[in-house]
Amino acid sequence: MLEVAVIGCGMTPFGEHYGKSLRNLVEDAYLSTIRSVDKGIDPKDIQAVWYGTLASSWASFPIPDFVGLSQLPVSRLENACATGSDAFRNACFSVMAGIYDVVLVIGAEKMNDEPCSSLWNYQAMENWNIGRSMPGVFALRATRHMHEFGTKREQLAMVSVKNHHNGALNPRAHFRFETTVEKALKSRMIAYPLGLLDCCPMTDGAAAAIICRADIAKKYTDASVQVVGLGLATDTSYGTMTDEQLVGFPTTTKAAKEAFQMAKLEPKDVDVVELHDCFTITELVSYEDLGFCKKGEGGKFVEEGRASLGGETPVNPSGGLLAKGHPTGATGVAQIVEVFEQVRGQSGKRQVADAEIGLTHNLGVAPEGSVGLVTILRRGT
Amino acid sequence: MSDPFVWRELRDEYQLVAQRCSSCGVVIYPMKHKICPKCGKIQEETKEIKLNPHGKIVTYTVQYVPGPGAKEFGPPMILVICDLDDGGRINGILTDCAPDSVKIGMRVKLELRSLYTSNGLDVYSHKFTPIKE
Numbered sequence: 001m002l003e004v005a006v007i008g009c010g011m012t013p014f015g016e017h018y019g020k021s022l023r024n025l026v027e028d029a030y031l032s033t034i035r036s037v038d039k040g041i042d043p044k045d046i047q048a049v050w051y052g053t054l055a056s057s058w059a060s061f062p063i064p065d066f067v068g069l070s071q072l073p074v075s076r077l078e079n080a081c082a083t084g085s086d087a088f089r090n091a092c093f094s095v096m097a098g099i100y101d102v103v104l105v106i107g108a109e110k111m112n113d114e115p116c117s118s119l120w121n122y123q124a125m126e127n128w129n130i131g132r133s134m135p136g137v138f139a140l141r142a143t144r145h146m147h148e149f150g151t152k153r154e155q156l157a158m159v160s161v162k163n164h165h166n167g168a169l170n171p172r173a174h175f176r177f178e179t180t181v182e183k184a185l186k187s188r189m190i191a192y193p194l195g196l197l198d199c200c201p202m203t204d205g206a207a208a209a210i211i212c213r214a215d216i217a218k219k220y221t222d223a224s225v226q227v228v229g230l231g232l233a234t235d236t237s238y239g240t241m242t243d244e245q246l247v248g249f250p251t252t253t254k255a256a257k258e259a260f261q262m263a264k265l266e267p268k269d270v271d272v273v274e275l276h277d278c279f280t281i282t283e284l285v286s287y288e289d290l291g292f293c294k295k296g297e298g299g300k301f302v303e304e305g306r307a308s309l310g311g312e313t314p315v316n317p318s319g320g321l322l323a324k325g326h327p328t329g330a331t332g333v334a335q336i337v338e339v340f341e342q343v344r345g346q347s348g349k350r351q352v353a354d355a356e357i358g359l360t361h362n363l364g365v366a367p368e369g370s371v372g373l374v375t376i377l378r379r380g381t
Numbered sequence: 382m383s384d385p386f387v388w389r390e391l392r393d394e395y396q397l398v399a400q401r402c403s404s405c406g407v408v409i410y411p412m413k414h415k416i417c418p419k420c421g422k423i424q425e426e427t428k429e430i431k432l433n434p435h436g437k438i439v440t441y442t443v444q445y446v447p448g449p450g451a452k453e454f455g456p457p458m459i460l461v462i463c464d465l466d467d468g469g470r471i472n473g474i475l476t477d478c479a480p481d482s483v484k485i486g487m488r489v490k491l492e493l494r495s496l497y498t499s500n501g502l503d504v505y506s507h508k509f510t511p512i513k514e
Contacts, residue, residue, distance in 0.1 A: 130506070131458060133446065139444075143440045238409075
């Protein structure tokens, strides 16, 4: 198996881009990625593309046109909200297998063009529609976590406060305001116990990355970032939901285990984390599921500042999905972008001091099942 | 949701027909499976059971902003996951209950209720209601 390096990353600012089409967003992300390659890259070096979008375009058709590379092999990938990082993962496999040397990954979503309200239309394939919203699906976990472990709404609010603080430092974040525990607790109730500030926004955006065989990375940059761990797990549980699935996402645990094994690393080795905080409860249970603390201790973990910038494991320095935004197909790729820049020391005011190893966690959830994906990146040597 | 979908699922939904895995014993509902989703064992024959409609709430939420779908799902709407007394962990709507009185551990019962109207077709399903003790 060949080693893989990331040599360039870029993204659009995330936000409500009513004036921009999917094409405009993909072009911007692609161009910023090409321009991020330290020693430059000829676009003709790109041999294949993996394109992740949940619902913004049909198949792979727009990509060759958008990036001006006709006849390239483009694979479109969709895997719920873990779409972007699964596109990245499959692109990595193609390089590991020795099929391609240089591959482009694009994730994009034009959420605000979609014919839906702010609560995405989600209906489980094999279950009757009972009007569940995505906030409702996650809120069911929050209520149970509070009941079982004494987790408090204040602790959920602290996740929001932390991520909005970080987002305010990130020029590419959708929301750039600070908030307080009090404001979060008083925000409009969406699905008890989740208020408005416990929820991520509807965001447009695109992100991209260029990966290559690690042994040729020096041609493009002296500061490449190695892909050292990849893990994916999926479960469904129509009517057979386990106790673990009520208070967390076992797919995260499984994916993390796989990624850590591949990387020969442990949670304590990780310097910076970008995880899937679509709702505050998701971040809180993911501390536990990823192994940064024990099951049930997520509330304490955030309350003690261990996930804050300057804490032992800074989580979501970008502002996460809560503040940076969650354009579904772009989200996982944007997490890679943040970690790539963090381990290269390019993150400005939100830089995690001397970050060398970073982890991304992308999660897709249906009412009764989930897709967990973990990627571990390490500063190249 | 398409009407053929509703028609296909009618018996499970109206009569609470479920399946018990011949190997691990888990209650599978809704849908009949040839493979147990929990233990993976191939089901040589379907072991049909009737769900006991009584159970208790293991978690809940109250949606104050409506979810997708029919206008009948207007807020506030209480969603629950319940453990039935003879097995089965079921997702559903809790009705006939004030949003501030729902609690984990509360005793509930499945009752056939109107769910919504689709293309002139009245769709019924089971909803949970509190058991007055």
